[in-house]
Amino acid sequence: MRxxxxxxxxxxxxxxxxxxASQGGSVDLVAYSTPKDAYGKIIxxxxxxxxxxxxxxxxxxxxxxxxxxxxxxxxxxxxxALSLAPDIDLLAGKGLVPKNWAANSHRGIVSDxxxxxxxxxxxxxxxxxxxDLVKPGIQVITPNPxxxxxxxxxxxxxxxxxxxxxxxDKQAVAYLYKLFKHVPVQPDSARAALSIFAQGKGDVxxxxxxxxxxxxxxxxxxxxxxxxxxxxxxTPVALTTSGLKKPAAKAFYKYLWSTTAQKAFAAQGYRPVVxxxxxxxxxxxxxxxxxxxxxxxxxxxxxxxxxxFFHPQKGIVAKIERSLGx
Amino acid sequence: MAADAAVxxxxxxxxxxxxGGLALGLATGYLSVVVLLPxxxxxxxxxxxxxxEFWQQATAPEAVAALKLTLGLAAACAFVNAVAGTAIAWxxxxxxxxGKGLVDAxxxxxxxxxxxxxxxxLLALYGPGGPFGLxxxxxxxxxLFALLFVTLPFVVRAVQPVLLELDxxxxxxxxxxxxxxxxxxxxxxFPNLLPAILSGVxxxxxxxxxxxxxxxxxxxxxxxxxEVSSVYIFGQLQSGNTSxxxxxxxxxxxxxxxxxxxxxxxRRWRTRYDRV
Numbered sequence: 001m002r003x004x005x006x007x008x009x010x011x012x013x014x015x016x017x018x019x020x021a022s023q024g025g026s027v028d029l030v031a032y033s034t035p036k037d038a039y040g041k042i043i044x045x046x047x048x049x050x051x052x053x054x055x056x057x058x059x060x061x062x063x064x065x066x067x068x069x070x071x072x073x074x075x076x077x078x079x080x081a082l083s084l085a086p087d088i089d090l091l092a093g094k095g096l097v098p099k100n101w102a103a104n105s106h107r108g109i110v111s112d113x114x115x116x117x118x119x120x121x122x123x124x125x126x127x128x129x130x131x132d133l134v135k136p137g138i139q140v141i142t143p144n145p146x147x148x149x150x151x152x153x154x155x156x157x158x159x160x161x162x163x164x165x166x167x168x169d170k171q172a173v174a175y176l177y178k179l180f181k182h183v184p185v186q187p188d189s190a191r192a193a194l195s196i197f198a199q200g201k202g203d204v205x206x207x208x209x210x211x212x213x214x215x216x217x218x219x220x221x222x223x224x225x226x227x228x229x230x231x232x233x234x235t236p237v238a239l240t241t242s243g244l245k246k247p248a249a250k251a252f253y254k255y256l257w258s259t260t261a262q263k264a265f266a267a268q269g270y271r272p273v274v275x276x277x278x279x280x281x282x283x284x285x286x287x288x289x290x291x292x293x294x295x296x297x298x299x300x301x302x303x304x305x306x307x308x309f310f311h312p313q314k315g316i317v318a319k320i321e322r323s324l325g326x
Numbered sequence: 327m328a329a330d331a332a333v334x335x336x337x338x339x340x341x342x343x344x345x346g347g348l349a350l351g352l353a354t355g356y357l358s359v360v361v362l363l364p365x366x367x368x369x370x371x372x373x374x375x376x377x378x379e380f381w382q383q384a385t386a387p388e389a390v391a392a393l394k395l396t397l398g399l400a401a402a403c404a405f406v407n408a409v410a411g412t413a414i415a416w417x418x419x420x421x422x423x424x425g426k427g428l429v430d431a432x433x434x435x436x437x438x439x440x441x442x443x444x445x446x447x448l449l450a451l452y453g454p455g456g457p458f459g460l461x462x463x464x465x466x467x468x469x470l471f472a473l474l475f476v477t478l479p480f481v482v483r484a485v486q487p488v489l490l491e492l493d494x495x496x497x498x499x500x501x502x503x504x505x506x507x508x509x510x511x512x513x514x515x516f517p518n519l520l521p522a523i524l525s526g527v528x529x530x531x532x533x534x535x536x537x538x539x540x541x542x543x544x545x546x547x548x549x550x551x552x553e554v555s556s557v558y559i560f561g562q563l564q565s566g567n568t569s570x571x572x573x574x575x576x577x578x579x580x581x582x583x584x585x586x587x588x589x590x591x592x593r594r595w596r597t598r599y600d601r602v
Contacts, residue, residue, distance in 0.1 A: 146561035325550020
């Protein structure tokens with residue numbers, strides 16, 4: 001019974017903090033979970049600037065898709081920072097974010113990352129390229145692409161890398177079938193995948209470079225390899241229609257591309273998108289970097305990729321999952 | 327005075343036996359708002375683009391595989407709890423030992439622990455890097471362990487009060503008539519406990535069917551192998567397939583309701599003489 005009261009109290013506190021936020025110079029930031037530390041630092045730096053003096057923030061972090069659905073269902077948000085452009089497009093479709101949200105000089109992209117291989121200390125299984133993942137006996141950990149939006153980057157990196165190596169569409173899809181046979185566990189999120197890998201399961205973890213750097217910072221005994229061909233992960237932010245009416249929110253949005261803010265992203269393992277901030281950082285740019293919109297590799301943006309690969313019933317990955325137990 | 331009380335007491339007791347209109351209204355009103363309304367909304371959301379689509383969503387091969395696994399695990403979990411939970415309740419009521427109060431308090435801890443923490447802890451314990459070298463994580467056995475952990479209190483707490491109330495003289499009488507201890511248990515104790523065990527089993531089963539947090543980490547989520555319904559439903563939601571998620575949820579609820587009604591029916595039949 002007491003547990004119920006404590007839970008109710010928690011709900012009341014959450015509701016209270018959400019309700020008390022939308023007054024005066026306050027900004028509601030709704031973001032996906034991994035850049036929490038980076039945003040914390042950027043916000044305190046912003047509050048020290050003239051533009052941000054006296055601005056208060058209410059911050060909400062969670063899984064990207066959940067956050068998008070919460071905002072669509074009415075959660076207050078002035079600024080949304082999500083892991084995939086389609087999550088922001090979902091809000092644009094509901095009129096909560098202007099349709100032209102990507103129309104700034106950085107296309108609405110605030111930070112980059114790449115898909116990397118995290119391996120055990122010393123790389124005992126000599127994993128360097130995509131071909132090594134499907135060698136006999138190798139166990140690959142990657143989240144379930146249906147529960148984790150982020151896991152979709154991994155799948156598309158694998159597909160695109162095969163295409164870049166000269167394979168046809170059919171061969172690249174066949175590679176995905178082969179790859180998933182090497183996946184013994186499909187955790188529900190990127191962070192869960194990392195903790196399962198840290199527990200000792202698997203030989204290689206597919207994840208984002210910033211997660212790999214996070215693991216190193218937390219002292220997990222791993223190292224990471226950036227394959228020669230990999231996918232550039234681009235994470236977007238957008239002002240909502242309510243945010244566009246708030247000078248403080250607009251100022252903060254602009255501040256995200258300042259050198260200070262971009263350096264804060266870099267310190268947390270995200271690749272800055274502003275050249276001045278990239279100075280002095282050591283992000284390796286592989287020769288075969290491609291994006292989700294590299295048309296010559298058969299990648300035509302998230303809308304088409306989601307439809308073809310991740311449709312819950314008809315998608316290629318749904319068929320792959322089905323073939324596993326078939 | 328005593329006679330007066332008895333005279334006055336009799337009709338008032340019979341009146342109290344039937345809830346008044348206000349109490350009944352409050353109870354059903356509360357039940358509607360808190361439980362029935364959300365369930366109705368779920369059914370509404372599951373209609374999708376009509377019954378054909380509902381059927382297609384609910385009978386997708388992954389959904390059916392997940393459903394079978396979930397019900398199988400929940401049944402196994404309910405059975406183990408019926409035996410182990412009764413034994414624990416027995417020890418707590420009938421035996422005297424040091425630290426009994428502490429053990430009694432520990433029983434409820436699985437309820438207090440956020441289930442995702444339970445999942446994380448069990449993973450550390452039963453995973454590849456675990457201290458016992460017992461690697462059952464990402465298997466059905468590991469998933470069952472997680473379910474047993476979160477459902478432990480149900481049978482124990484259902485059986486304990488009944489066992490406390492149970493008249494020891496009945497057992498002594500049976501023993502004096504020559505019944506062995508097993509026969510006393512089988513013919514006196516067990517029939518008295520059975521309704522309570524069944525209540526606990528029903529709760530444990532229902533909880534196991536719906537559990538998410540404790541199993542999402544340890545189950546491994548491989549479709550057809552270790553993916554349970556709650557995780558499958560979560561995946562459909564995350565992929566934007568709301569009506570599919572709702573359809574599978576409705577099937578899960580209907581089957582659970584059937585099982586709960588069945589257990590309730592057995593329980594009512596067992597206690598039919600208590601309600602004359």
